[in-house]
Amino acid sequence: MPLVEVVPHPGTSDTAIAAALQFYNSLGRKAIHIKQEAPGFVANRLQAALCNEAYSLVSRGIISAQELGKSRLPSVRISMQFANAEYLYLDACVTTSLGPRWAIVGPFMANAMGGGGGSDGFRHLLEHLGPATKSWTKDMQENAFSWSHESLDKLTSSVSDELAGKDVAALEQQRDRQLIGIFKMKGDRRASVSSLDVGQL
Amino acid sequence: MAIKTVGIVGTGVIGASWTALFLAHGLRVLVADPGPDAAEKLASNLKQIWPALEEIGLSNDASLQNYEFVGASLGEYYDKVDFIQEVCTVENPFIRHS
Numbered sequence: 001m002p003l004v005e006v007v008p009h010p011g012t013s014d015t016a017i018a019a020a021l022q023f024y025n026s027l028g029r030k031a032i033h034i035k036q037e038a039p040g041f042v043a044n045r046l047q048a049a050l051c052n053e054a055y056s057l058v059s060r061g062i063i064s065a066q067e068l069g070k071s072r073l074p075s076v077r078i079s080m081q082f083a084n085a086e087y088l089y090l091d092a093c094v095t096t097s098l099g100p101r102w103a104i105v106g107p108f109m110a111n112a113m114g115g116g117g118g119s120d121g122f123r124h125l126l127e128h129l130g131p132a133t134k135s136w137t138k139d140m141q142e143n144a145f146s147w148s149h150e151s152l153d154k155l156t157s158s159v160s161d162e163l164a165g166k167d168v169a170a171l172e173q174q175r176d177r178q179l180i181g182i183f184k185m186k187g188d189r190r191a192s193v194s195s196l197d198v199g200q201l
Numbered sequence: 202m203a204i205k206t207v208g209i210v211g212t213g214v215i216g217a218s219w220t221a222l223f224l225a226h227g228l229r230v231l232v233a234d235p236g237p238d239a240a241e242k243l244a245s246n247l248k249q250i251w252p253a254l255e256e257i258g259l260s261n262d263a264s265l266q267n268y269e270f271v272g273a274s275l276g277e278y279y280d281k282v283d284f285i286q287e288v289c290t291v292e293n294p295f296i297r298h299s
Contacts, residue, residue, distance in 0.1 A: 023204050023284060026226075027222060027223070027226050028226075176253055180253060180256055180257060183257070184257075
């Protein structure tokens, strides 16, 4: 993953920050200066926000972690046309919508485009969808995933059941190949792909 | 100052990925990790990651052999490296900031 978050502490010199940014950029990374340290930095926080809601949705039974194609509804079995790695319904909700979009434009640009583009697009979208989003956010906060042993056991066992017998190592290789394809298509020639998850650093 | 040699502390999955990336860009890497079998695990992870980096494109001077596992600590090698990257949690007791 190309992203490198460069997070100085208050005493770090501008020279050191510039040197770190320059060094990582010279390696084909996308080095981004984070002005103030926040727990988890930025990419991890964004990931945590989305994942927490995913855990909540599955725990509440709103969407199943059930494998695609196992459905009792015949028409749903057609969903096996999804790519191999998209075993789980919840995952497919990301990989077939937000995932590919966000690989090309981030949430701010996507909002601006969704609001009709132009310099007013972002504001227009927020004014238009803001009130609805506010009620969704309230609902999400009220039903936030609770990190208890019980809820964790329930969630992890349902996901483990679905992954039993799957060749996750092979899926990882497929993921890496496809990610390289995406980065190449985007022109990030030096983008490195491995098990490295930027957010974990 | 040009950065030609990088020191890495921590050779888990992420540390190995960074090691491979630096090597792919023709840098020399000195690696330290106090964990059991760290050197063997690193070698095995590097071997696994390298084909992906080859596919993306290596620098002319890139070499998978251009690293040295120096043991549990990087402490004796600070004058040999131009840049240090810690790839472990800040709570790691093996990091000594002096």
